[in-house]
Amino acid sequence: MTGLAHDYLDLDSLLSPEERALRERVRGFVDERIRPHIAAWYEAAHFPRELVPELGALGLLGMHLHGHGCPGRSAVEYGLAAMELEAGDSGLRTFVSVQGSLAMSAIAKFGSDDQQRRWLPGMAAGELIGCFGLTEPTAGSDPASMRTTARRDGDGWVLDGAKRWIGLASIADVAVVWARTDDGTGTIRGFLVPTATDGFTATPITGKLGMRASIQCDIALDGVRVGDDALLPGATGLTGPFSCLNEARYGIMWGAMGAARDAYEAALRYALERRQFGVQIAAFQLTQQKLVDMVLEIQKGVLVALHTGRLKDAGRLRPQQISFGKLNNVRTAIAICREARTVLGGNGITLEHAPLRHANNLEAVRTYEGTDEIHTLIMGRSVTGIPAFGGAA
Structure with a gap:
């Protein structure tokens, strides 16, 4: 597979060497500690709690927070880590999100000094769970x-x-x-x-x-x-929990693209190896159309996440813009994973292959931290100036 197959627009050129290095560390962790086991964990409905201290040692718990043992990394670095974790499985990215973006963020943003000292160091290390x-x-x-x-x-x-x-x-x-x-x-x-x-x-x-x-x-x-x-x-009031939800929603827009990318790469590998009617199925026009459509949407989704992350790091990100990324990227990722499954044919409904597992996970991701409908109404209020929640006109 060529470089264009993985990063068509050379989006890596928009990342610093430090950002790429962090991404590669997390990708290596996923390849070594998650990929070989995830099908069995998924089938058994098992959460690998033994990975929690390892996630802490990698600096992935509360990684965007500062002080009290938290890693203090950038929003873009956190997003890149979320993308790599969800390429392994949404469940593992969700752990990092609940621990860091929700529980730890609440304590870091709104807790007293005593509360922060009591809980944050242990949570950042993976010794305590929230x-x-x-x-x-x-x-x-x-x-x-x-x-x-x-x-x-x-x-x-x-x-x-x-x-x-x-x-x-x-x-x-x-x-x-x-x-x-x-x-x-x-x-x-x-x-x-x-x-x-x-x-x-x-x-x-x-x-x-x-x-x-x-x-x-x-x-x-x-x-x-x-x-x-x-x-x-x-x-x-609700401003407190909503601010934590926005931290989680931000990570989700990156994570969803990780699941989509993993499903696409699985479909591409399969299409290059599988032969029907005497040729690779990658040689068929309809298969190439499916793969190209996936590339288009993944690259656009990563651009949305990266630009959003740069805004966040600059202190200029608005909650309504987070809704854009969460709504677009999760909805798009589900469509990509489902389409990737069709390239795999009947084999795609087994846990030997990732796309349908990702699609099933993303149905939950699509619902939590704000449904499609809620984010649509958040955007609709921003576009029109008229709130339409609860059927109000």
């Missing part, structure tokens, strides 16, 4: 309707409620839980809840058709009592 409890059984795209409550009780708080689709909750040491307070205003606040606290229960969700090498849970909060030092002092 989760982020926002979504509820009846409050997914509409977090303002959350029912989890935090009631003042003496010098502490009592939390009651339920959360759903919470990544890592059953293996986490600390949960960032968002709840509506009983202070008369119903303000949403964040709390750091050690998962060993009485009344906290996390139950893994089974029967998933995607994200099988990852952990998502139901959380029950039944009279969970925490001290006043559990309250995140810097977060009031």
Whole structure:
């Protein structure tokens, strides 16, 4: 395969030597520690917890954060790492996203000095695991309707409620839980809840058709009592969790392109090796059209992610622009993975090949951190100046 097969527009020339070196380190880790095992992990619905300290040693946990043992890398470097991890599997990139972009970001952005010192060094090293409890059984795209409550009780708080689709909750040491307070205003606040606290229960969700090498849970909060030092002092209202979601959404736009690239490269290898009617199937016009369409969309998607990352590093990125990348790149990546599967024919529905596994994972990625519909409405409000959430005109 030629260089044009992998990087048609020479996008590597837009990266610094340091950025390329970091990408190659993560790619090597994926090739050595994830690719040989991912099919078995996916089939068994197994998350390889033993990789967590290795991810920490690579500097991938909270890698865009500064201080308290965090790596302090750039947004583009974080994006490149996310792309390589998701080329292995969405579940492994999701771990890094939940740990760093959600749980660690919440503590770094809104936590007290004591909270940051207590949790961030261990989380950056992979010695401690965090989760982020926002979504509820009846409050997914509409977090303002959350029912989890935090009631003042003496010098502490009592939390009651339920959360759903919470990544890592059953293996986490600390949960960032968002709840509506009983202070008369119903303000949403964040709390750091050690998962060993009485009344906290996390139950893994089974029967998933995607994200099988990852952990998502139901959380029950039944009279969970925490001290006043559990309250995140810097977060009031939904602005706090939304800012963390935007960190995760940013990584997703890169990660999705990693899955798409891996599916395309699998289809290309197969097309060059597989022979039908006496020739390589890569010689057929329709196969070449499929491959070219994949190249077009992958290169455009990476350009979107890279430009977004440069804006983020320059401090000029707006949340509405993150919605552009998340919406476009995940939707595009699913189409690429499905098309790559068709090149593989019937063999493509087995775990011997990656494209359909990636497509199944991306169905979950398409839904979490804002559905297509939510990001469409975010963009629509920016374009028209008219909010249309909840059917409002």
